Amino acid sequence: MQIHRIRGNDMNDALRRAKRAHGDGAVVIGHERTSDGGITLAVTVDRTRREAPAEEGPAKPARTPKPAEVVRHPSATAVKPAKTSGERTGVARELADRMAAAGASAAWIDRCLGAIDDESEEHPIDQVGRKIGESFGVARMPRTAGLTRVLALVGPTGCGKTTGLIKIGARLVRGGHPLRFASLDSRRVGAVEQLEAYAAALRVEARALTDDTPLDAETLGTRGCEVVLLDTTGRPEADCARLVELRRNLEASGGEAELATFLVLPATLERAALQSAISRFGDLRLAGCVITKLDETPEPAHVLEYVADLGLPIAFLSDGRDLGRSLHRATPEAFADLFLRGKLS
Ligand SMILES: Nc1nc2c(ncn2[C@@H]2O[C@H](COP(=O)(O)OP(=O)(O)O)[C@@H](O)[C@H]2O)c(=O)[nH]1
Ligand SMILES: [Mg+2]
Structure with missing residues (x-):
């Protein structure tokens, strides 16, 4: 059994992260407080329940998850059902191949390509690029006078x-x-x-x-x-x-x-x-x-x-x-x- 350690600012935050990383099959087997007041969960994955990590939002055990998240993850917004790799044609196929060559997982390729709106005037590469960009948090260190x-x-x-x-x-x-x-x-x-x-x-x-x-x-x-x-x-x-x-x-x-x-x-x-x-x-x-x-x-x-x-x-x-x-x-x-x-x- 593989045990993953997931850190969060509090219990809800850690549970949400666990669900994101490991989907519905995430099972919490222990937790401990960290020296700075956060929580570290020990999580294992029940393969019989594991789905593609969280398409529909916060972890079920989390009662009132905070809406503000540092990272806007692809799973944070609803996506169309992804076409399987065999169904992709043209630009979508090329983009999927490029992402795979860069080491992207099938789940990420599906989510990012799910952002393509065929009706949009924006080129698919720009739509997918935007989706990828939105998936990451950027750490900022604003300057504060006197600090x-x-x-x-x-x-x-x-x-x-x-x-x-x-x-x-x-x-x-x-x-x-x-x-x-x-x-x-x-x-x-x-x-x-x-x-x-x-x-x-x-x-x-x-x-x-x-x-x-x-x-x-x-x-x-x-x-x-x-x-x-x-x-x-x-x-x-x-x-x-x-x-x-x-x-x-x-x-x-x-x-x-x-x-x-x-x-x-x-x-x-x-x-x-x-x-x-x-x-x-x-x-x-x-x-x-x-x-x-x-x-x-x-x-x-x-x-x-x-x-x-x-x-x-x-x-x-x-x-x-x-x-x-x-x-x-x-x-x-x-x-x-x-x-x-x-x-x-
Ligand atoms: N190719 C490459 N080498 C890097 C990069 N960053 C650091 N290195 C090299 O990695 C080695 C270890 O870096 P160092 O800063 O001493 O690592 P430290 O032990 O974490 O302080 C050095 O030879 C660096 O020149 C990078 O972005 N690309
Ligand atoms: Mg050093």
Whole structure:
């Protein structure tokens, strides 16, 4: 029996996500409160009851689901009965083939192609592109006067946290935003030096925070910065504990700085590795995710479907090692490109 961990902000939210991800066959076998007040469900799937995940809305056990959702999932709106792959002709068939080549599942292809209105004057490719784009949440970090955002990247070793932070930093420096780097990865040989070298090139300060440094606004140096970019070690036990401590201290010190944690997921990860990353870092209150290494797979739809089904908004997309050009803000158009062309344009 395979057990899936589904995280939600509260019980209703978690149940709705479970139904979305696993359809009517989702059976909750346990739940626990997370350190930040959310809920993690342990869910298994009753194959005899499993249907295509939720076409008709919220999970049955959820009494009054909140209407506001970060992610507008394809299942959130009613769709026409999808034509089966054998019935598709012309443009619909070509679009289905393109989505399949990008790694999209049959359920997603059916839902997205179900959006084609033959009577519409809009070209089917635009209709399907819009439907794909609407299926994702985009994580936004609006600027607030007097508030420093501490943006932490977490994720498995080698997923692209440090290079991702440097790319975000380079972008912010170009936009004239005052910032600083900080790193919890002070034990690994060369890790701090790597960050410091890039920070120096950007003329930005970088702070190494050792394991015994208390984490708060002062040690991070939030004063005068719009953003502090915080690098982590890739060790879930250590990073989760430190970020919970940091959030608590920032909240206790009057709210001049706020932590936003993003999970970094390479598009190359297999499903089991994605599940492992989510279950090891998913107890943190995640503001969203960053998808990296989109240039290393022709099938980016795998990881994208996975995060959409979890209800995790996406902040950035990365498709290369180049520090100046390979980081892109997530947009509906970018998601459509990834599903219909297998890459960003
Ligand atoms: N091809 C490709 N490589 C990437 C991308 N992002 C990061 N990398 C590479 O992945 C490796 C690990 O990145 P790093 O930031 O050190 O990972 P960390 O351990 O999570 O900090 C480095 O060689 C990066 O250049 C990407 O979008 N595409
Ligand atoms: Mg690193």
